[in-house]
Amino acid sequence: MRSALNPSPRPTARDAIIDAAIRLWSRNPGATFSEVALHAGVGRATLHRHFRNRDDLLTVLAEICIEETNEAVAAAIDRSASATRQLQRMFEAVIPLGDRYSFLYRAEIGDEHTTDEYRRQLDRVGTLVGELKAEGAVAADVPTAWVVAQIDQLIWTAWNEVASGRIAAADAANLAARTLLQGLGKEEQP
Amino acid sequence: MRSALNPSPRPTARDAIIDAAIRLWSRNPGATFSEVALHAGVGRATLHRHFRNRDDLLTVLAEICIEETNEAVAAAIDRSASATRQLQRMFEAVIPLGDRYSFLYRAEIGDEHTTDEYRRQLDRVGTLVGELKAEGAVAADVPTAWVVAQIDQLIWTAWNEVASGRIAAADAANLAARTLLQGLGKEEQP
């Protein structure tokens, strides 16, 4: 059966490879091309037919992950809502992507367009943090860079804890938002 | 000159190797033995004389890092102080070790003794979290696993931000403690 998405190149094999590679490289960035092929259920030759080499595949994966994240965030963000609610919805949208997103942390992407897109993503988070500060949800004296780093880490940690079974998936976004906002909220008594 | 520490095996070369390996593998876990030797300023042959193979070196590094962390924490912890202050001092002690500690996150250590020691370390953090809950500094309804994960991540994030120059070193421990405690503190109004 042909996926409704991806009408252009290939139906199943390519998707299987992409999925397996993301999954595998998230756990083990040094995994072999053979292992990727094995986990994708395709021959190693087929893998090379779809992606010339390791960098090629890596770049495609990164672009897909960033695109997925952008879409999830765009769907979650409602600019008419408060920044606090936008943050909450962003956590809900992005945390489930943690397993697909995580391998980008360590991967060294050479492709310029991809790194630019990633930087732009962080900038967007920085903008959201600015709005949170304007709302008073985040104290103005906390460095924006710290808040952005925390959001990044919270997404990863939340997914990680869910994946390992220590935290219920339903609680993850709430815990993350609570950790961030009540942790960085204005001090009550100085 | 012979270091006062390490009286038993070798004076300088071994220490240089260990230092270079930790530093290098923290940034690039896949770095080659040759690269390690290069950064340590020794020949690859010398490296092999001190450490039979990669696993051997990795295990030694892990043990050293865990031991260093244990010592730093033990020196910082004062059981007569409040758990909150103990946490603060732990952050102060451990964050500067972030660069030497970080490569353990991804490294796959086979050695049983080492993994046990690491588990014990996490357990100790869990105990501290229990005390924090007893003090009311951390809400009882927050899963301990989540708090432990946050502490772990805060150490790493804090060091990371300091290393990249986005956060001042002097602020890191305070920011971390503030993020954690005020983020997980008892709710004021339900």
Add this chain to the structure above:
DNA sequence: TTCAGATGGTACAAAGGTGCCTCATACGAT
């Protein structure tokens, strides 16, 4: 000076990964 130990450089073989290739086959469209 002499000697033992440590080191650097180099060479070597084994092992594994990579990229490319061919061939037989299975599947779908015509």
Add this chain to the structure above:
DNA sequence: ATCGTATGAGGCACCTTTGTACCATCTGAA
């Protein structure tokens, strides 16, 4: 049924890394 395409299996040459061995050199101690 036939043809074209994608695939799986396997082979092959090339490269890097790894672990080992050998030898000349240097340094500190006797």
